[in-house]
Amino acid sequence: METGKERREQAYRDYVKKKTPVHSLPANMAKAFLTGGVICTVGEFILNYSEKMGLGKEAGAAWCCILLIFASALLTGLNLYGRIARWGGAGALVPITGFANSVAAPAIEYKKEGQVMGIGCKIFTIAGPVILYGIFTSSLLGFVYWAALETGVIG
Numbered sequence: 001m002e003t004g005k006e007r008r009e010q011a012y013r014d015y016v017k018k019k020t021p022v023h024s025l026p027a028n029m030a031k032a033f034l035t036g037g038v039i040c041t042v043g044e045f046i047l048n049y050s051e052k053m054g055l056g057k058e059a060g061a062a063w064c065c066i067l068l069i070f071a072s073a074l075l076t077g078l079n080l081y082g083r084i085a086r087w088g089g090a091g092a093l094v095p096i097t098g099f100a101n102s103v104a105a106p107a108i109e110y111k112k113e114g115q116v117m118g119i120g121c122k123i124f125t126i127a128g129p130v131i132l133y134g135i136f137t138s139s140l141l142g143f144v145y146w147a148a149l150e151t152g153v154i155g
Helices: 004-019 025-052 057-077 081-088 096-109 115-122 127-151
Strands: none
Touching (some): 057 081, 057 096, 096 127
């Protein structure tokens, strides 16, 4: 015989099952591929256009980064990038546009708390760990590379 506690637990499990969204891995992968592909296509267009206008590869790459970051920050400010990221998943979050969004979103959200305690303290809440681990990993790998060169393992 079921007790009241067991009925409540079963009702809760049923509720959670009903509310939990069902995701299709192939559909999510296709959406991420399309979203990332569109972002990369825009980047390639910027690179090709800048080369056609006479800029070198490095200057074109710099302008590509600047324009993609600006577009991402603008779309974040207009509350559109979140919708794109919800639909496209990792396809919108992995490129440089996703990193720009992770910096711009907290800046916009915490602006009301002031320049120092709001924006200054919260701007890197999402991007900070990425920067930290990126610098740490690159330093560690740089040391390993240097040690391998010095010991004659490579080069």
